[in-house]
Amino acid sequence: MPITITNVPESNMIVIAVLIAVLFLTFRKSKHTEIFPISVTQELKGLGILTVVFAHFAYMLVTNAEFLFPLSIIAGVGVDLFLFMSGYGLSVGMLKRPMPVLDFYKRRLIKIFIPFWIALIFIFAADAIFLQINYPVPYMIQSFLGWFPTAIGFGDVNSPFWYITWMIMFYALYPIVFSTKRPWLSALILAVIATLLGVYNPLDMGDNWLHRLHTLAFPLGIVAAWLLMETKDKENKLVTTLKNFRNNASNSMIHYVIIVVMLAIVVYMSLHTTANHWPKLTALLGKGYFVDQFTSLVIMFAFIVIFSLKKFDNKFLSIYGLYSFEVYLIHWPLIGRYDIFFSYMPAWAAVLAWLVAFILISIVLQKMVTPVSAWIDRLVQK
Template sequence: MLEKFDISITNASKGMALMLILWHHLFYEKPESGWLVFQTALLAKVCVGIYVVLSGYGLAESIKKRGMELGVFYKRRLLKLYMNYWLIALLFVPFGAWFMGRTLLSVYGEHSFEGFMIQMLGFHMFTWVSYGYNATWWFMSLIIVLYAIFPLVNFLSARFGWWFLAFCAALLFVPIPLVNDWIFPFAVGVFLSQRNGLVILFEWFQKRGVVGFFILLVATLFMAWYRQHGWLFDSVRADTFFGILLIIWTTKFSLFFSWGKKALEFIGVHSFNIFLFHTFIYYYYFPDFIYGFYSPLLIFLVLLGVCLLISMVIERFKLLIGFDKLI
């Protein structure tokens, strides 16, 4: 029985999402890798929805213990977000500029300093900078906005519940730059935390035994198909529902296989680091090395292993400089 969707399960789900990110980025533009690899790579974009749901859930869980004091919340959360972002940039951008030919001038043009500063503030997706130095960093523009509106989302979700979720679902069809696809999954994550929803969902399937297992399987396969071929709530609009089903599968796997839970937790702990720098490894700096392994599974495992090793070194470096004391 699952009594609480705790930090260990959350980290395992982040680990699952991180592996989906790598699979998606490696193969979503490579149909030559085979039909199954290509289609699963397209489906793996659900990773963004999973991260957004978990972000809303995690923020709502954190204020249960610490309360909601706006100044403290923004200082703690945004500082931690920015400091990790800036550290990765400090490590990888100079390397790219000095050794890989990816200079600021080549990326931002004659306004290189201005462009880089805008990207480091996380506002780049709302400006001429767009994807800038690292295309994956588009997510920073999104998550900063979601963090900023979290206190309001938390209040409205607690006050109006399902009505507020319906309003957020309607926003999926409103052309709000960047964030319109992601306010809904973020609000759902907050809602699930406030009502212990993930535990309730998980237990609903568990109590039905084999029947519950097949219901979950059929629902997941249907959502995978619907995401690619449905209408209205298709594509990324379906990722809230598809992502929650994958989180439930990850929870089942983690509770059944202790070794699997430990492996996913370990990956999850490193997920934010790897999210920030993995594009440098497989795309900007060393694509010939990564894709030189030919087999899609081996390419994926090599990238995952390399990224984990780099992240472990970065975490060791943080300890040596007392990085956590700065945030």
């Protein structure tokens, strides 16, 4: 059940102060000269999962919506970051080394299911053993198949798993529609399909409002991979221009100005994400959730620009990015049903303790997943 917290302003200030200190202490000068290397995408994943975790603390675990403000208000941006990175990463791989549909499913789609299944087994077992919660067999079967039409905080086995259903939809359609010659067309097709599913909800998903807020980020990731694609035979003038601009020391002042402008956009848009702040845009787009998605994407791209231009890497965000999927899989059942910190600690200390615990538990989960993934890889290669 939700927890009531009384010292919200004090807790918020302490958590924010500690996070700022950790971020500053874990900055290191960048060694890469690329525009969008793995280190940057990993940090953005770390940022994404933290926005989701903070929102679940604030709007699901506790009764005080002001808790962790403003860290808690852009979870939608975090979801879009994950979808964007998925579309981008898959497309970079497919453009370099195209893969038949069945091979894609065996090598890429199964990568999602393995840690997901292991986490789900532990959650079902723990709920039955420690809480005497026994889920209906049909519900367990549909869960293992990745079907989560609802996101009931204290009712579903893991309410954030609505995202699993949406992500699997993209992964299932991706190799069928993807074209190495026209990636932009593939992105357009996926955007149209996702938007139609989100708007009309033909599968009657109970919490479809979540899905329709995130129809474009994955296709936009495909477009980004297409625009930034480099080959040995042909120079990508856009990439060359961006690299020269980023790495030219004489442009440092311009870099800072752009970063400050992007930060201003992040702050302003984060405080004005809903459709009621943009009546003219709502009238133009026709639906409030289109406006909500638009504002989320604007913030997402502002973050991408900031992270691409900065000349420092951040270890803390990198660690959270490395274990982002594992943290996503386990964080809500842990804090929602197995909280061991809020009962004995001040709220700010409980949040910080959980942030450490998420990584430690995710390391264990990843170590369990690695040999299983290696074994399955050997099977599919035969």
